[in-house]
Amino acid sequence: MTPLIEIKNLVKHYGDVHAVNDLSLSIPKGICFGLLGPNGAGKSTTIEITEGILPPTSGDILYKGQPLGINFKEQAGIQFQATALQEFLTVKETLKMFHDLYEKTMPWDELVSLCDLGDLLDRDNKHLSGGQRQRLLLALALVNDPEVLFLDEPTTGLDPQARRNFWDLVKLIRARNKTIVLTTHYMDEAYELCDEIVIVDKGKIIAQGTPQALLKNHFGETIIQLPDTVLSEAIAQSMGLRFIIQSNWVEIQTSDADETIKRLLEKNISLTQLRLREWSLEDLFIALTGKQLRH
Amino acid sequence: MKRFLAVLQARNLEFIRDRSALAWTIFMPFFLIIGFAVIFSGDDKTIYKVGIINHNNTNIEFISTKFVQPIPFENHENALDKLKHHQLDMVLTLKDNNAYWINSSSPNGYLLERILWGTGGKDFIKQTVEGEEIDYVDWVLPGILSFNIMFGCLFGVGYVIVRYRKSGFLKRLKATPVKSIEFLLAQMASRLLLMMIITLIVLFGSAALIDYTMHGSYLLLLLVFLIGSICMISLGLIVAARITSEELAGGLLNLATWPMMILSGVWFSLEGTHPFMQQAAQILPLTHIVDASRAVMTEGAGIADIFGNLLVLCIMSIIFLIIGAKIFRWD
Numbered sequence: 001m002t003p004l005i006e007i008k009n010l011v012k013h014y015g016d017v018h019a020v021n022d023l024s025l026s027i028p029k030g031i032c033f034g035l036l037g038p039n040g041a042g043k044s045t046t047i048e049i050t051e052g053i054l055p056p057t058s059g060d061i062l063y064k065g066q067p068l069g070i071n072f073k074e075q076a077g078i079q080f081q082a083t084a085l086q087e088f089l090t091v092k093e094t095l096k097m098f099h100d101l102y103e104k105t106m107p108w109d110e111l112v113s114l115c116d117l118g119d120l121l122d123r124d125n126k127h128l129s130g131g132q133r134q135r136l137l138l139a140l141a142l143v144n145d146p147e148v149l150f151l152d153e154p155t156t157g158l159d160p161q162a163r164r165n166f167w168d169l170v171k172l173i174r175a176r177n178k179t180i181v182l183t184t185h186y187m188d189e190a191y192e193l194c195d196e197i198v199i200v201d202k203g204k205i206i207a208q209g210t211p212q213a214l215l216k217n218h219f220g221e222t223i224i225q226l227p228d229t230v231l232s233e234a235i236a237q238s239m240g241l242r243f244i245i246q247s248n249w250v251e252i253q254t255s256d257a258d259e260t261i262k263r264l265l266e267k268n269i270s271l272t273q274l275r276l277r278e279w280s281l282e283d284l285f286i287a288l289t290g291k292q293l294r295h
Numbered sequence: 296m297k298r299f300l301a302v303l304q305a306r307n308l309e310f311i312r313d314r315s316a317l318a319w320t321i322f323m324p325f326f327l328i329i330g331f332a333v334i335f336s337g338d339d340k341t342i343y344k345v346g347i348i349n350h351n352n353t354n355i356e357f358i359s360t361k362f363v364q365p366i367p368f369e370n371h372e373n374a375l376d377k378l379k380h381h382q383l384d385m386v387l388t389l390k391d392n393n394a395y396w397i398n399s400s401s402p403n404g405y406l407l408e409r410i411l412w413g414t415g416g417k418d419f420i421k422q423t424v425e426g427e428e429i430d431y432v433d434w435v436l437p438g439i440l441s442f443n444i445m446f447g448c449l450f451g452v453g454y455v456i457v458r459y460r461k462s463g464f465l466k467r468l469k470a471t472p473v474k475s476i477e478f479l480l481a482q483m484a485s486r487l488l489l490m491m492i493i494t495l496i497v498l499f500g501s502a503a504l505i506d507y508t509m510h511g512s513y514l515l516l517l518l519v520f521l522i523g524s525i526c527m528i529s530l531g532l533i534v535a536a537r538i539t540s541e542e543l544a545g546g547l548l549n550l551a552t553w554p555m556m557i558l559s560g561v562w563f564s565l566e567g568t569h570p571f572m573q574q575a576a577q578i579l580p581l582t583h584i585v586d587a588s589r590a591v592m593t594e595g596a597g598i599a600d601i602f603g604n605l606l607v608l609c610i611m612s613i614i615f616l617i618i619g620a621k622i623f624r625w626d
Contacts, residue, residue, distance in 0.1 A: 073471060074472055078470040080466060080467060082463050085464070087313070096301070097301045097302065098301075100298065101302075
């Protein structure tokens with residue numbers, strides 16, 4: 001079956017900066033596809049080329065097996081990372097303007113109720129909270145009842161509750177058999193929403209698969225955290241531990257926590273401040289890229 | 296058409312609700328007009344202006360009389376036009392025959408004639424012209440209306456588009472099926488409509504506040520302002536076609552407006568200035584809007600009289616529009 005979207009050997013250079021380096025992937029219809037990566041990894045560039053907003057330096061984007069045509073804009077819904085809305089307009093007027101730009105549209109009541117904008121219709125755009133604003137931007141992306149929805153870091157800057165609400169909305173949209181392409185900094189978001197993810201760094205794919213499959217190799221692993229004042233890097237190295245340094249903490253990866261703790265005690269290392277947690281997608285990301293996500 | 300109307304309506308609402316900008320666009324010209332009306336209301340001229348044709352040969356006592364200011368003129372017709380409108384009190388020529396012209400309805404002309412007779416000009420040939428006096432306020436009013444159109448169009452379109460681009464709103468529109476020409480025409484139509492309404496408010500509002508003279512047709516005046524606005528908006532589109540910095544846009548718009556403000560004859564007549572300056576003024580669209588609207592209002596000019604100005608404005612508009620649409624970028 002032809003994938004809904006295919007990206008073939010995509011390259012994008014800005015002068016000497018190679019934002020995307022020969023990246024290829026395909027996105028099947030009806031899934032939520034996540035693009036993960038640190039700042040500057042090339043996620044936004046990749047998604048914007050796929051949306052037809054940016055021209056690639058080389059490579060092809062195919063939608064339903066064909067190059068992006070003039071009708072693609074009618075079939076795609078796009079929410080950028082940062083979009084200012086027109087000032088002095090209400091939510092209703094903003095929605096109406098975008099509604100009038102498309103041939104085929106989602107019925108008004110359905111759109112308003114799906115994005116939970118009913119109580120906000122007469123409110124001025126500039127008086128919306130962060131979460132309300134994102135819901136309006138999502139409604140603008142859904143106004144043409146698109147087949148594919150692009151969301152570029154849609155929950156960045158939202159409080160935890162607003163993020164959860166936004167996730168519920170995305171799940172509702174996915175349940176309507178829409179294809180969603182999402183970029184995010186948040187691993188929990190990718191884990192919660194995405195059926196398939198690629199991890200991108202320096203314009204290249206470094207890992208790909210379902211979140212569960214990517215974690216499988218590390219399933220059952222535990223992270224032991226100790227302050228670097230208690231366990232120095234030199235000692236950790238001399239003990240042959242697998243570890244990384246994270247903001248003054250040494251994070252040891254182990255499949256046998258009991259054995260590792262026993263060895264630390266033998267070295268007379270204080271465990272008063274010891275913390276334990278399970279291996280997460282974020283750890284996988286750091287292990288792969290050597291970078292933290294939430295910069 | 297649906298997309299054009301959607302963008303047009305949204306922009307209109309945005310402008311009307313931005314009360315500070317709206318108030319500024321309407322009240323600024325009122326303040327200027329009333330200010331000039333007050334400043335120039337007194338008729339306390341103590342200097343009599345005499346237009347001299349062929350100034351080099353002039354060597355008579357009359358010219359050196361106290362309170363008589365000689366103003367050299369190359370063109371006889373121009374000098375007589377000024378005399379008709381009471382901008383000169385007398386025109387004098389010593390070229391072939393010694394002759395002078397005065398306006399039959401001007402008291403200053405009558406007095407100057409008496410002075411001329413008493414200072415050796417008794418045998419000069421007398422000729423008269425007729426014409427009503429043009430107050431400075433009548434003269435400057437079309438200039439202020441044109442000036443307001445220039446500001447409203449250049450900043451209203453140029454600045455807003457740059458702000459849209461900087462904030463990412465244009466990029467968002469690029470993701471929709473709206474075409475750049477639909478967007479640009481909607482911006483143009485919105486500003487055109489609002490500028491015409493504001494100009495009418497200021498024009499008729501001025502009529503209620505000061506007693507100005509209108510010799511020509513209001514419809515023709517509106518046509519001048521309509522074509523003038525299109526020209527200024529098109530110029531604004533060029534400035535706003537690519538840049539993303541509001542500061543740079545402000546600088547460029549000031550660069551465009553200042554020469555026009557000074558050289559287009561809004562505040563003072565360019566008669567008597569260096570010919571280079573007069574020629575340079577012809578490449579400025581505001582000069583043509585001011586000249587045409589002033590001719591309609593103060594001289595009752597018909598469409599044939601101002602056809603040249605309108606043609607230049609139309610040609611400039613087409614050139615600006617083509618360049619603006621060609622170099623326009625969403626992001």
